[in-house]
Amino acid sequence: PxxxxxxxxxILAVPDDAVLxxxxxxxxxxxxxETQVVLHLSGALGREALSPLESSGAAxxxxxxxxxxxxxxxxxxxxxxxxxxxxxxARAVEVATAxxxxxxxxxxxxxxxxxxxxxxxxxxxxxxxxxxxxxxxRLFVSAGLTDDAARKALATLMAGALENVRAAGPRAALTGPxxxxxxxxxxxxxxxxxxxxxxxxxxxxxxxxxLARLDPERRRAIEELLMR
Numbered sequence: 001p002x003x004x005x006x007x008x009x010x011i012l013a014v015p016d017d018a019v020l021x022x023x024x025x026x027x028x029x030x031x032x033x034e035t036q037v038v039l040h041l042s043g044a045l046g047r048e049a050l051s052p053l054e055s056s057g058a059a060x061x062x063x064x065x066x067x068x069x070x071x072x073x074x075x076x077x078x079x080x081x082x083x084x085x086x087x088x089x090a091r092a093v094e095v096a097t098a099x100x101x102x103x104x105x106x107x108x109x110x111x112x113x114x115x116x117x118x119x120x121x122x123x124x125x126x127x128x129x130x131x132x133x134x135x136x137x138r139l140f141v142s143a144g145l146t147d148d149a150a151r152k153a154l155a156t157l158m159a160g161a162l163e164n165v166r167a168a169g170p171r172a173a174l175t176g177p178x179x180x181x182x183x184x185x186x187x188x189x190x191x192x193x194x195x196x197x198x199x200x201x202x203x204x205x206x207x208x209x210x211l212a213r214l215d216p217e218r219r220r221a222i223e224e225l226l227m228r
Contacts, residue, residue, distance in 0.1 A: 004031040009095055011063075012040040012050075019049040027052040037095045039063050039088070044119040046112025047088040061088020062115075063096040065105060068126050080104035087112050133158065135200065171211045178208040181218035186225055202226045 004010070010032065012022050019040045026032050034057025038050055043064040050060040067082035069075040084100040086093050086107050093109065100107040110118060133154050140150035164173035177185035186205065193201050205226055209219060 002031075004029065005033055005036075008036060009099070010036060010038045010058075012038070014040075016042045016044055019045055020052070023050045024052040027056060032056040032058050034058060037061070037092050039092060039096055039099075041065070042115075043085070043122055044116050046115050047092070048112065059089040059091035059095070061086065061092025061096055062112075063099060064115075064119075065100075066122060076103065082106070083108050085110040085115075085118065087115070129158070135197065139197065171213075174208060174211045176208070178205050178222060179212045181212070181214045181222065183218070183221050183225060186222060190225070190228075 004026075010026070012019055014022055019042055023038070023040075026038070032038065032053055036056075036058045038053055038058050038060050040049060040062050041064060042049065042062060043066070046062060047060045049062075053060060062085075064085045065079055065082055066084060067078050069078060080103065082105050084096075084105040084107050086096040086100065087110050088096070097107040137147075137150045137154055140153055141147060145153065161173060161175075164175075167173075177189070189201060190198060205222070209222060209226075212219070214222070
């Protein structure tokens with residue numbers, strides 16, 4: 001578009017797999033100049049995804065809002081107070097930082113080569129929590145709860161757990177049979193779970209053991225139970 005050369009900042013709000021292609025199209029247009037800043041919003045990619053624009057002289061970087069935004073209507077409110085990671089050329093980082101602060105986010109610098117691991121952590125913290133909610137709801141319903149009761153149970157239980165994490169961190173927030181070293185309860189759970197559900201329970205229980213403050217003997221007993 002003819003107006004492209006008239007803007008100060010170009011933001012690529014496209015899927016990760018499209019960033020490089022859009023950057024190539026922008027470079028081919030010849031309308032990106034050294035006075036501009038080009039940012040993408042990917043959490044997994046760094047400045048290098050904009051490499052086709054190197055010859056334009058524009059400052060290149062990324063700005064990633066660390067927030068789940070499923071509804072465009074509520075997105076602006078949800079951005080306020082969220083962390084946003086920034087990286088790239090110095091001028092791009094300066095602009096990305098200002099943009100983040102302008103909508104109430106807290107900018108945090110990140111190295112480009114750390115972004116894949118950072119984004120994996122974000123997926124675990126957000127997408128997989130939703131996935132676990134789906135598994136838990138299915139198990140609640142299998143145990144006799146209605147869909148509505150299961151959703152309410154999930155909402156209150158998960159909100160309480162996340163509030164405890166916010167207040168004290170994961171280790172202090174951990175509750176449940178693994179945290180208590182309640183071997184027989186873990187055994188009963190495994191007796192009624194099958195297939196992928198049992199494997200998921202074992203995997204997450206092993207991760208919970210890393211946080212649990214148990215004496216060595218009780219820890220070993222749970223580890224052995226989870227290996228069966």
